[in-house]
Amino acid sequence: MAICSTHTTTSLHSPCTVSNTGFRQKQVIFFTSNRRSGRRHGGARTFQVSCSVEKPVVIGLAADSGCGKSTFMRRLTSVFGGAAEPPKGGNPDSNTLISDTTTVICLDDYHSLDRTGRKEKGVTALDPRANNFDLMYEQVKAMKEGQTIEKPIYNHVTGLLDPPEVITPPKIFVIEGLHPMFDERVRDLLDFSIYLDISDEVKFAWKIQRDMAERGHSLESIQASIEARKPDFDAFIDPQKQYADAVIEVLPTQLIPDDNEGKVLRVKLIMKEGVKHFNPVYLFDEGSSINWVPCGRKLTCSYPGIKFAYGPDSYFGHEVSVLEMDGQFDRLDELIYVESHLSNLSTKFYGEVTQQMLKHADFPGSNNGTGLFQTIVGLKIRDLYEQIVAERAGVPAEAAKV
Numbered sequence: 001m002a003i004c005s006t007h008t009t010t011s012l013h014s015p016c017t018v019s020n021t022g023f024r025q026k027q028v029i030f031f032t033s034n035r036r037s038g039r040r041h042g043g044a045r046t047f048q049v050s051c052s053v054e055k056p057v058v059i060g061l062a063a064d065s066g067c068g069k070s071t072f073m074r075r076l077t078s079v080f081g082g083a084a085e086p087p088k089g090g091n092p093d094s095n096t097l098i099s100d101t102t103t104v105i106c107l108d109d110y111h112s113l114d115r116t117g118r119k120e121k122g123v124t125a126l127d128p129r130a131n132n133f134d135l136m137y138e139q140v141k142a143m144k145e146g147q148t149i150e151k152p153i154y155n156h157v158t159g160l161l162d163p164p165e166v167i168t169p170p171k172i173f174v175i176e177g178l179h180p181m182f183d184e185r186v187r188d189l190l191d192f193s194i195y196l197d198i199s200d201e202v203k204f205a206w207k208i209q210r211d212m213a214e215r216g217h218s219l220e221s222i223q224a225s226i227e228a229r230k231p232d233f234d235a236f237i238d239p240q241k242q243y244a245d246a247v248i249e250v251l252p253t254q255l256i257p258d259d260n261e262g263k264v265l266r267v268k269l270i271m272k273e274g275v276k277h278f279n280p281v282y283l284f285d286e287g288s289s290i291n292w293v294p295c296g297r298k299l300t301c302s303y304p305g306i307k308f309a310y311g312p313d314s315y316f317g318h319e320v321s322v323l324e325m326d327g328q329f330d331r332l333d334e335l336i337y338v339e340s341h342l343s344n345l346s347t348k349f350y351g352e353v354t355q356q357m358l359k360h361a362d363f364p365g366s367n368n369g370t371g372l373f374q375t376i377v378g379l380k381i382r383d384l385y386e387q388i389v390a391e392r393a394g395v396p397a398e399a400a401k402v
């Protein structure tokens with residue numbers, strides 16, 4: 001039963017108090033509007049939550065479904081230490097992941113139409129008409145101001161909207177999903193934004209790998225699903241990349257002529273210049289154009305080898321720096337050789353990128369540019385966070401290191 005599918009809830013905070021049970025508690029004001037009647041009801045409830053006065057740094061991560069958002073989030077959380085888990089004692093189908101430092105919410109939770117509703121109206125989940133951008137904006141804004149929210153849950157198991165869950169402000173609040181940069185009001189709240197741009201060929205190969213092997217879908221149904229989503233993907237999701245501060249673009253390799261296996265990848269890290277608290281990574285010499293084939297004495301490379309490129313470029317009219325890697329590592333520990341030729345990595349010690357990659361060698365993409373660039377962006381987000389915290393506190397960045 002889609003009990004909650006006709007309701008949206010928005011909440012505002014009140015200061016924390018400590019109850020006589022010893023729990024910290026917070027009164028959450030909520031407004032519930034019934035989409036069918038349009039009526040708004042108000043109320044107040046007291047939740048036993050850990051209150052915090054954090055004003056989170058807000059990060060947006062956009063990509064189509066099945067394009068590596070969860071994998072990226074696991075790498076990001078790991079950079080801050082600790083594992084991310086769903087809210088304790090909450091809905092087992094919650095899409096939220098919480099660690100000591102980060103809370104990652106999935107924007108699917110702002111679907112205004114459930115699975116049946118979308119079918120009835122003939123719209124996909126990518127269509128803005130199937131999403132509640134007003135509520136998304138109100139709640140991301142409230143979170144950025146350090147307020148607790150009561151966020152809806154879209155249940156991917158049932159296809160229904162479940163009762164909301166309480167989210168308290170973390171240090172870093174990540175909104176990941178189809179539309180983090182679609183609505184200008186939400187976009188303006190982001191301190192940093194990333195777009196995962198997976199080419200059609202690679203997306204298809206990943207989908208087959210996951211949905212055929214793990215979910216029992218047929219090749220034809222995967223093909224049909226990608227084709228059915230394509231017009232809305234092109235209209236509503238893909239254009240968001242122009243707003244991203246960093247784009248990870250994943251393309252078929254150029255090292256194997258007419259490759260159609262999709263196993264070897266060419267990956268570009270496109271980094272916008274002039275973004276506050278973000279200094280693009282560079283190879284050898286900042287601002288120069290470089291082609292580098294590191295294979296030889298220091299790096300083991302079997303066919304088809306590895307090729308790096310770096311240089312300035314223009315992307316949707318913005319000045320950017322682009323770092324590119326085509327090929328894959330044979331031995332991950334040798335990545336240290338590549339790392340030692342990259343600068344502005346925002347590492348805390350020599351070899352931190354290699355250490356992170358080795359730690360998650362079993363994650364998809366760990367032997368190629370997808371894993372390498374996701375790890376680098378994770379380190380840059382940590383650095384950005386520390387700079388923002390230091391700026392707010394009026395202390396040197398060193399003093400705000402996590």
Ligand SMILES: Nc1ncnc2c1ncn2[C@@H]1O[C@H](COP(=O)(O)OP(=O)(O)OP(=O)(O)O)[C@@H](O)[C@H]1O
Nearest residue numbers: 064065066067068069070071206209210364365370
């Ligand atoms: N870098 C990569 N290299 C190879 N395969 C990958 C990579 N990243 C993701 N995949 C494949 O794509 C699948 C989906 O990845 P992931 O769950 O991280 O994506 P997602 O965007 O979170 O998906 P969804 O939105 O559907 O939950 C993985 O199971 C894996 O098969």
Ligand SMILES: O=C(CO)[C@H](O)[C@H](O)COP(=O)(O)O
Nearest residue numbers: 065108115125156157159178
């Ligand atoms: O594009 C998607 C983002 O994850 C999903 O297809 C969308 O959220 C709808 O989910 P479901 O297919 O489970 O009803």
